[in-house]
Amino acid sequence: MKNTVKQIVEKYGNDKTRLMDILIDTQETFGFIGQEAVELLAHQLGMSQVDVNQTISFYHFFSTKPRGEYAIYLNDSAVAHMFGRQAVKEAFEKEVGIKFGEVTADGKIGLFNTACIGMNDQEPAAIINNKVFTRLTPYRVREIIKHIREGRKVEGLINESFGDGKNQLPSLRAMVSSNIRRKGMILSDDYVYGSVTRDILPKMSPEAVIAEIKHSHIRGRGGAGFPTGLKWEFCRRAKGEKHFVLCNADEGEPGTFKDRVILTEKPELVFEGMTIAGYAIGSDEGVLYLRYEYRYMKEYLEQVLAKMRAENQLGKNIGGIEGFDFDIRIQFGAGAYVCGEESALIESLEGKRGEPRDKPPFPVEKGYLNQPTIINNVETFATAVRIVQNGGEWFTQFGTEDSTGTKILSISGDCMFPGVYEVNWGFNVADMLNMVGAYDVQGVQVGGPSGTLIGPDEFHRTLGYSDLSTGGSMIIFGRQRNLLKDVVLNFMEFFIEESCGSCSTCRNMTQVMTNKLKKILNGKGVAKDLDDLKQWGKVLQASRCGLGQTAGNPIISSLKNFAPLYDALIQKDKDFDEGFDLVASVQNSCKYVGRVPNFNHH
Amino acid sequence: MSNLIKFKIDGVECMTERGKFIVEAALENGIFIPTLCNMPGVKPKGSCRICTVKINGRLMTSCTTPVADGMEIESNSAEINELRKSIVELLFVSGNHFCPACEKSGNCELQALGYYYQMMVPRYPYEFPLREVDASSPHIIKDQNRCILCKRCIKTIKDEEGKSFFAFHDRGHRLEVVLDKEMGSQMSEALAEEAMKNCPVGSILKKEKGFNQAIGSRKFDKKAIGSDVKL
Ligand SMILES: Cc1cc2nc3c(=O)[nH]c(=O)nc-3n(C[C@H](O)[C@H](O)[C@H](O)COP(=O)(O)O)c2cc1C
Ligand code: SF4
Ligand code: FES
Numbered sequence: 001m002k003n004t005v006k007q008i009v010e011k012y013g014n015d016k017t018r019l020m021d022i023l024i025d026t027q028e029t030f031g032f033i034g035q036e037a038v039e040l041l042a043h044q045l046g047m048s049q050v051d052v053n054q055t056i057s058f059y060h061f062f063s064t065k066p067r068g069e070y071a072i073y074l075n076d077s078a079v080a081h082m083f084g085r086q087a088v089k090e091a092f093e094k095e096v097g098i099k100f101g102e103v104t105a106d107g108k109i110g111l112f113n114t115a116c117i118g119m120n121d122q123e124p125a126a127i128i129n130n131k132v133f134t135r136l137t138p139y140r141v142r143e144i145i146k147h148i149r150e151g152r153k154v155e156g157l158i159n160e161s162f163g164d165g166k167n168q169l170p171s172l173r174a175m176v177s178s179n180i181r182r183k184g185m186i187l188s189d190d191y192v193y194g195s196v197t198r199d200i201l202p203k204m205s206p207e208a209v210i211a212e213i214k215h216s217h218i219r220g221r222g223g224a225g226f227p228t229g230l231k232w233e234f235c236r237r238a239k240g241e242k243h244f245v246l247c248n249a250d251e252g253e254p255g256t257f258k259d260r261v262i263l264t265e266k267p268e269l270v271f272e273g274m275t276i277a278g279y280a281i282g283s284d285e286g287v288l289y290l291r292y293e294y295r296y297m298k299e300y301l302e303q304v305l306a307k308m309r310a311e312n313q314l315g316k317n318i319g320g321i322e323g324f325d326f327d328i329r330i331q332f333g334a335g336a337y338v339c340g341e342e343s344a345l346i347e348s349l350e351g352k353r354g355e356p357r358d359k360p361p362f363p364v365e366k367g368y369l370n371q372p373t374i375i376n377n378v379e380t381f382a383t384a385v386r387i388v389q390n391g392g393e394w395f396t397q398f399g400t401e402d403s404t405g406t407k408i409l410s411i412s413g414d415c416m417f418p419g420v421y422e423v424n425w426g427f428n429v430a431d432m433l434n435m436v437g438a439y440d441v442q443g444v445q446v447g448g449p450s451g452t453l454i455g456p457d458e459f460h461r462t463l464g465y466s467d468l469s470t471g472g473s474m475i476i477f478g479r480q481r482n483l484l485k486d487v488v489l490n491f492m493e494f495f496i497e498e499s500c501g502s503c504s505t506c507r508n509m510t511q512v513m514t515n516k517l518k519k520i521l522n523g524k525g526v527a528k529d530l531d532d533l534k535q536w537g538k539v540l541q542a543s544r545c546g547l548g549q550t551a552g553n554p555i556i557s558s559l560k561n562f563a564p565l566y567d568a569l570i571q572k573d574k575d576f577d578e579g580f581d582l583v584a585s586v587q588n589s590c591k592y593v594g595r596v597p598n599f600n601h602h
Numbered sequence: 603m604s605n606l607i608k609f610k611i612d613g614v615e616c617m618t619e620r621g622k623f624i625v626e627a628a629l630e631n632g633i634f635i636p637t638l639c640n641m642p643g644v645k646p647k648g649s650c651r652i653c654t655v656k657i658n659g660r661l662m663t664s665c666t667t668p669v670a671d672g673m674e675i676e677s678n679s680a681e682i683n684e685l686r687k688s689i690v691e692l693l694f695v696s697g698n699h700f701c702p703a704c705e706k707s708g709n710c711e712l713q714a715l716g717y718y719y720q721m722m723v724p725r726y727p728y729e730f731p732l733r734e735v736d737a738s739s740p741h742i743i744k745d746q747n748r749c750i751l752c753k754r755c756i757k758t759i760k761d762e763e764g765k766s767f768f769a770f771h772d773r774g775h776r777l778e779v780v781l782d783k784e785m786g787s788q789m790s791e792a793l794a795e796e797a798m799k800n801c802p803v804g805s806i807l808k809k810e811k812g813f814n815q816a817i818g819s820r821k822f823d824k825k826a827i828g829s830d831v832k833l
Contacts, residue, residue, distance in 0.1 A: 057773070358667075501770070501776075
């Protein structure tokens, strides 16, 4: 082991800031990062063991204990539950003979829950040793476990039906489907990749590129909607030894999967967009930060990068522009939604826990390795290529005045045709529901759990930065769904699980509010509980990053838009209920003191 | 002179040098803004959120935000005080803080802020979490019941090579500050003393030193927190 760990650390130049890669390699080599490995890593890197452990323990996919030769991670998103997750989970437990969270005694199979893996359009889905298995049913579960027991390799567990589009390429061979249902400027096939860097960039100055981006009025597609041109301009002006281009492909917001589809079908467009950005801000190094859930794309994306290098789309003097060098590497995360927050992403990229930074300073001044850095979403970079190709003015004809261009929506839940739809901004929700074949809709979660849950009386609203702003996640809930129990509670538990824990507010208030929600769901709620939730939720506003600031939204927005659901649950004849369960508490305390409760005496 | 900038806290004209954080600048101008995770001279990481103020309608932490020329800061307002009190209450319910039995009583900044905001009983239900006490180090006790995860020990207690004795473990609601077993067993008395001093609550205690100073004669037994801030 000693030599292997040493080799891994040396592969990354004994560099602490590459700890993520070092840990990923260690985990993939040994199946876990045990105490012995931690000691060796700490020693080799000149860190204390607790320091190494604080990074390991932050990420869901790192483990200090064995996770099984076949580690099965079953998606736990609300939509997975809507499409039969419970039956699939029970089938796994029955076939394997253990509960979720456990590993079989022979160390062969481990079962684990995991937050949304970006497959909401083909749930229930699971990741087994980095391969994605979609559309699971109890029958498939039995088959998979049988094959594992027969000793098949993970590739041998995939049945013959690969997904559509490029998922069939030899370097991907994924069961995942891209499910592209509507194409616009980004998903269309009429762009020959490389033409901007080859034909247009050599005729433009970096300032001119930024001017076109500014003129297009494009705003970031990752959710926050910051004007992209301004970001690039600020970064270009910031002084530093080096500038960096980071592409945010963490795609952790439950219900989003469009970045997965863009990276599968149009990776060249994204890399070309990063290259253009590199030219604009004066950077020679880009990093694609890709969530670990998409590890199955590693080989494929690396081949794309290699091809682009061979064609001088990356490398030195790109497009024949003297001195314009740019290259891209891929950095994987390891399971943490908060790492999609730009400064947390940078921390992670530097080998640390993904704790967001205090702002100011912003990444454009002090980002990766404290140097000026831009971070943009996958879709933003892809769009930038079309803007530079056709001009900022051309771009403004799509969408609305304050939301120009197109938006790629990830639509899932109760509808006929879940998948990816590229539409012009300004689309309204009712049209969207008609487009995807959604009938008898109770509510739509716009923008994922951190967004808002709206009901039919708001379906006239339009998608755009001034009305319903969204990173693209749209989850549809039919009449038959129990919104509070199956959706709101699931989303709150997601935030509790994914909070980095740094802020007192985010770490604790999510739990306090969820406890109260559970109290209401248990029939112990009173009218005051609803007022409390509204008041208490405000405290989250004082959190450092968007996760905490929006973590109360599932409750707050459902209280606002689905008040009758809460009213139906609360006790009308009581003003006060502590929610205290005497019987359960007595039983619990008896357990600790070793007594047998006898309720008949009282 | 060009380095001096003007700003306002709750309408009061203040002055400071460029580059200072709001908490420091406020203190210089005789204004107290409560803090828990912040330590003067140590790189801030706004995590307790108690020092939150409002600037241009936005909530910002004053330990991490540098003062800008002409900034108008809202601090001692009903809304902000209510928020800070809520945070104190949240910290109380999320741990097990039994002040009368705590070695740090009277020197504890959380307790002092409880008094400062006149917290009678927290509005949130107590969570009574199950937490561990690590007494494996020869010189200190790390009591997780009382830890408020301020990171002060993580940032300040290091060996000669800069390795940290303490670190976070896990995330979210399960987050803990843990002591490195190996390094903890070799911690010097002086560093143990320092760790106890830097902990704002009673989560890090120097063994056999908990009651060196009589209760009743301690820092906040005499004077409320922030009361010594003067121009
Ligand atoms: C908790 C949290 C998670 C986020 N996750 C993502 C993500 O997965 N992808 C993304 O592009 N932006 C994400 N963001 C937004 C980023 O912080 C940032 O605004 C964005 O990457 C900037 O790129 P854009 O301007 O192109 O949208 C997240 C923000 C927060 C607060
Ligand atoms: S708001 Fe939550 S996720 Fe964001 S920094 Fe604070 S604790 Fe971490
Ligand atoms: S003192 Fe500023 S956030 Fe803790």
